[in-house]
Amino acid sequence: MDQARRQLMIALDLPSGEEAETFLSHWQGEEKPWIKVGYQLFYATGPRWIYERKQEGYSIFLDLKLHDIPNTVAKAVESISKLGVDFLTLHAMGGSEMMKRARESAEQFASSSECRTRLLAVTQLTSTHEKMLHDELGINSSMEQAVLRSAKLAHQAGTDGVICSGQEARAIKEATEPSFLAVTPGIRPIGASANDQKRVVTPTAAIQAGADHLVVGRAITHAPDPLEAYHQILQEIIEARGKLR
Numbered sequence: 681m682d683q684a685r686r687q688l689m690i691a692l693d694l695p696s697g698e699e700a701e702t703f704l705s706h707w708q709g710e711e712k713p714w715i716k717v718g719y720q721l722f723y724a725t726g727p728r729w730i731y732e733r734k735q736e737g738y739s740i741f742l743d744l745k746l747h748d749i750p751n752t753v754a755k756a757v758e759s760i761s762k763l764g765v766d767f768l769t770l771h772a773m774g775g776s777e778m779m780k781r782a783r784e785s786a787e788q789f790a791s792s793s794e795c796r797t798r799l800l801a802v803t804q805l806t807s808t809h810e811k812m813l814h815d816e817l818g819i820n821s822s823m824e825q826a827v828l829r830s831a832k833l834a835h836q837a838g839t840d841g842v843i844c845s846g847q848e849a850r851a852i853k854e855a856t857e858p859s860f861l862a863v864t865p866g867i868r869p870i871g872a873s874a875n876d877q878k879r880v881v882t883p884t885a886a887i888q889a890g891a892d893h894l895v896v897g898r899a900i901t902h903a904p905d906p907l908e909a910y911h912q913i914l915q916e917i918i919e920a921r922g923k924l925r
């Protein structure tokens with residue numbers, strides 16, 4: 681898979697396995713895209729559907745945002761690792777012990793060290809803005825400080841990277857290390873509706889900020905021609921990458 685395709689992940693927020701498979705048939709005859717499966721599709725289909733897509737050759741990001749006591753999360757990671765998914769999310773707000781136990785479990789139950797499920801910690805949801813952070817969550821720092829605090833905690837606890845907005849990707853890389861993954865939802869091509877997202881950036885801005893992977897849902901899944909929308913974003917990534925050199 682070329683670098684740009686590896687960077688672009690489609691959030692398959694669809695109601696059933698059948699609809700997801702019909703949607704993916706747009707890609708027939710070309711390389712399989714990276715797919716992100718979240719609550720809606722996972723709760724509709726379950727682990728077997730994930731396992732079958734993995735067997736078909738999809739790279740899979742399972743976005744379950746685990747957040748529970750350390751033992752419960754470690755046991756969930758054990759079950760999920762056996763599906764062979766590539767990426768899995770958990771909430772940094774679960775704390776360092778929860779994240780460390782998750783990492784130990786991912787290592788113990790990986791089918792091989794190359795196939796280990798990579799763990800990504802959610803810093804602050806991209807649907808959160810600074811006023812919410814202060815007024816609703818009781819966090820009295822700036823958004824960037826709050827995100828950096830979670831990212832450093834996740835880095836120390838052994839996750840492979842974080843989920844953040846493209847607005848924070850550069851600062852996270854500087855505060856941790858370049859290989860610590862910055863995976864960015866809240867991506868909106870120019871002119872697209874932000875919907876419920878608050879910290880949005882364009883594909884170009886995310887690449888310029890050093891994002892490793894861009895998660896795009898509705899801008900592709902709700903497009904009149906999803907394959908065309910995918911290719912437009914792919915092209916934007918390729919052009920932005922070209923300007924980095």
Ligand SMILES: O=c1ccn([C@@H]2O[C@H](COP(=O)(O)O)[C@@H](O)[C@H]2O)c(=O)[nH]1
Binds near residue numbers: 691693718843875897
């Ligand atoms: O902070 C976060 C964490 C996860 N997401 C997920 O990414 C996609 C974004 O979908 P869009 O339609 O492109 O807004 C969605 O599945 C979220 O659950 C996020 O947006 N922000």
